[in-house]
Amino acid sequence: MEKMKLALLYADFKSDIDIIEKELIQALNSSSHMLNEASVHLVQAGGKRIRPVFVLLCAKFGQYDIHRLKHVATPLELVHMASLVHDDVIDDSNMRRGQYTVKAQWNNRVAMYTGDFIFARALQSLAHIENPLVHQVLAHTMVELCNGEVIQIEDKFQLNQNLKTYFRRIKRKTALLIESSCYMGALAAGVNKKDAIHLKRFGYFIGMSFQIIDDILDFTATDKELGKPAGSDLLNGNITLPVILMQHDRRIHEYVEKIQAGVLTEAERQNMLTLVRNSPAIDEAQRVSELYLQKALREIDQLPKHPMKRKLRDIAMFISKRDF
Amino acid sequence: MEKMKLALLYADFKSDIDIIEKELIQALNSSSHMLNEASVHLVQAGGKRIRPVFVLLCAKFGQYDIHRLKHVATPLELVHMASLVHDDVIDDSNMRRGQYTVKAQWNNRVAMYTGDFIFARALQSLAHIENPLVHQVLAHTMVELCNGEVIQIEDKFQLNQNLKTYFRRIKRKTALLIESSCYMGALAAGVNKKDAIHLKRFGYFIGMSFQIIDDILDFTATDKELGKPAGSDLLNGNITLPVILMQHDRRIHEYVEKIQAGVLTEAERQNMLTLVRNSPAIDEAQRVSELYLQKALREIDQLPKHPMKRKLRDIAMFISKRDF
Numbered sequence: 001m002e003k004m005k006l007a008l009l010y011a012d013f014k015s016d017i018d019i020i021e022k023e024l025i026q027a028l029n030s031s032s033h034m035l036n037e038a039s040v041h042l043v044q045a046g047g048k049r050i051r052p053v054f055v056l057l058c059a060k061f062g063q064y065d066i067h068r069l070k071h072v073a074t075p076l077e078l079v080h081m082a083s084l085v086h087d088d089v090i091d092d093s094n095m096r097r098g099q100y101t102v103k104a105q106w107n108n109r110v111a112m113y114t115g116d117f118i119f120a121r122a123l124q125s126l127a128h129i130e131n132p133l134v135h136q137v138l139a140h141t142m143v144e145l146c147n148g149e150v151i152q153i154e155d156k157f158q159l160n161q162n163l164k165t166y167f168r169r170i171k172r173k174t175a176l177l178i179e180s181s182c183y184m185g186a187l188a189a190g191v192n193k194k195d196a197i198h199l200k201r202f203g204y205f206i207g208m209s210f211q212i213i214d215d216i217l218d219f220t221a222t223d224k225e226l227g228k229p230a231g232s233d234l235l236n237g238n239i240t241l242p243v244i245l246m247q248h249d250r251r252i253h254e255y256v257e258k259i260q261a262g263v264l265t266e267a268e269r270q271n272m273l274t275l276v277r278n279s280p281a282i283d284e285a286q287r288v289s290e291l292y293l294q295k296a297l298r299e300i301d302q303l304p305k306h307p308m309k310r311k312l313r314d315i316a317m318f319i320s321k322r323d324f
Numbered sequence: 325m326e327k328m329k330l331a332l333l334y335a336d337f338k339s340d341i342d343i344i345e346k347e348l349i350q351a352l353n354s355s356s357h358m359l360n361e362a363s364v365h366l367v368q369a370g371g372k373r374i375r376p377v378f379v380l381l382c383a384k385f386g387q388y389d390i391h392r393l394k395h396v397a398t399p400l401e402l403v404h405m406a407s408l409v410h411d412d413v414i415d416d417s418n419m420r421r422g423q424y425t426v427k428a429q430w431n432n433r434v435a436m437y438t439g440d441f442i443f444a445r446a447l448q449s450l451a452h453i454e455n456p457l458v459h460q461v462l463a464h465t466m467v468e469l470c471n472g473e474v475i476q477i478e479d480k481f482q483l484n485q486n487l488k489t490y491f492r493r494i495k496r497k498t499a500l501l502i503e504s505s506c507y508m509g510a511l512a513a514g515v516n517k518k519d520a521i522h523l524k525r526f527g528y529f530i531g532m533s534f535q536i537i538d539d540i541l542d543f544t545a546t547d548k549e550l551g552k553p554a555g556s557d558l559l560n561g562n563i564t565l566p567v568i569l570m571q572h573d574r575r576i577h578e579y580v581e582k583i584q585a586g587v588l589t590e591a592e593r594q595n596m597l598t599l600v601r602n603s604p605a606i607d608e609a610q611r612v613s614e615l616y617l618q619k620a621l622r623e624i625d626q627l628p629k630h631p632m633k634r635k636l637r638d639i640a641m642f643i644s645k646r647d648f
Binding site: 031034086089109119126135142 | 354355356357358359410432433434436437438439440441443444445447448450451452453454456459460462463464466467469470471473474475477478
């Protein structure tokens with residue numbers, strides 16, 4: 001049901017998303033054969049293009065010009081891609097969305113420079129936009145992304161972290177970039193300040209909800225649906241909401257110790273997944289995500305009457321209800 | 325002699341360089357303890373701050389406002405620092421021939437995000453500048469820097485590369501960022517188009533000269549002067565001008581094969597250094613650097629009469645004659 005609505009939503013924007021897709025391909029073109037292969041591979045791997053879609057949706061509340069907006073949507077998707085490439089170096093991930101990562105196909109060095117190259121391309125695209133506020137928003141988001149990544153390294157395997165630590169981490173890791181997609185889309189379309197702030201806050205809340213669902217799915221979805229082993233977050237030492245909500249359970253501590261010692265067997269991974277999946281922590285985490293969804297919907301309510309409000313609601317509902 | 329002139333030159337700009345130094349420290353401040361330590365260390369390590377000095381010098385040909393210019397000089401120095409941090413990751417992993425120890429991996433991960441963080445801070449500082457051309461110039465330079473880095477990986481240990489390959493690589497690796505320092509300084513100060521182009525070209529030529537001298541010094545200076553083993557470039561597989569000019573010598577091929585196989589002894593490194601130092605290739609490389617210096621000086625000649633012309637000449641001469 002929700003999936004159908006999303007398909008309809010994307011259908012409305014299909015020709016504009018195609019323009020952005022072309023921009024992405026063009027942006028990743030390089031004179032280095034190795035960079036070219038590594039990058040083109042990334043575009044082809046696809047993705048939901050959620051950040052560009054939010055840019056376009058939010059820009060509809062102002063003066064919508066795709067040839068201006070593409071220079072906001074493309075950089076945001078590129079920054080997202082670059083951060084994934086650098087993430088894979090860190091997590092030592094060989095698979096993402098069922099495809100080999102840049103790091104796995106080449107090596108960490110190439111992955112590092114591929115990420116740098118994509119960041120630089122993002123700036124090149126954004127350089128078409130004159131509004132300094134737009135530049136400030138993206139730069140701030142990138143600073144916080146890096147802070148988030150380093151804090152994630154510092155927090156690895158820390159089972160006894162509190163919820164505040166987790167929320168601050170996913171804010172930096174995910175929510176800020178979605179917030180910025182909404183806000184920069186609004187700014188680039190000249191949306192009035194009040195509405196731009198509602199759209200910004202909407203993006204923040206939906207970004208939080210999105211990441212919590214992502215963290216739940218990492219346990220509840222199958223290896224095939226994820227395109228990587230279920231439980232990867234925990235296997236990499238990243239303590240997410242379901243696990244934090246199970247802190248009282250001795251068994252989860254034992255699994256984490258085994259992971260950290262590098263001695264967890266495949267059978268134990270399966271048992272660990274069963275433990276988490278059957279724990280009330282999954283439902284609790286889902287309720288937290290739902291709270292953020294409600295906050296996001298309340299921001300939409302405060303926007304003036306506009307046909308796009310319904311679309312924003314649809315995408316928000318889809319993101320928070322998705323099961324893959 | 326030249327060093328004295330340089331000291332005088334820096335003395336003229338001392339209070340303004342102090343302002344930039346403060347901006348650098350502020351820019352590298354982070355909420356992550358680990359990022360803070362890694363970054364502060366970098367500022368304290370110092371450096372000649374050549375890029376900021378070029379920004380300031382070239383801006384003197386227009387309307388000089390340090391509180392505007394600091395948002396050009398700081399990002400350029402930060403981009404330079406970030407690229408050094410990422411370079412170190414690469415060269416470190418090379419010495420280990422792709423094998424990471426756990427400790428090295430931890431350091432490399434932190435180094436990667438430290439670099440990303442510094443890049444992001446550069447953009448945050450630059451976001452104060454409204455002129456889109458300034459953003460385009462830096463973004464283009466960053467793209468080419470990455471291209472250069474990846475091509476350097478592709479060209480590693482390729483002893484039979486031609487001069488064109490080498491020049492294109494050092495252009496991307498060094499000359500473009502110095503060119504951009506001069507050009508962006510001029511643009512930010514509203515220097516007229518014709519003079520801005522002369523300053524830009526001056527920056528390019530002096531950047532080429534600078535890198536060639538750097539590549540010579542890597543062989544001719546002592547380990548102590550360099551702060552790393554002499555011959556490091558070649559030990560890391562980077563084929564530079566002196567080595568390219570020795571292509572006909574069988575002995576250099578033998579050393580490179582040993583380096584690549586990881587079997588070069590310390591005694592052999594010393595013999596290799598003696599071989600290169602006594603080769604006519606050093607003088608030839610110096611002559612190439614001198615040609616670029618002359619081209620740089622000719623660009624200065626074409627600028628209108630201005631007290632700063634002399635200073636530009638001084639710094640150009642210093643850079644191309646330096647022996648450390």
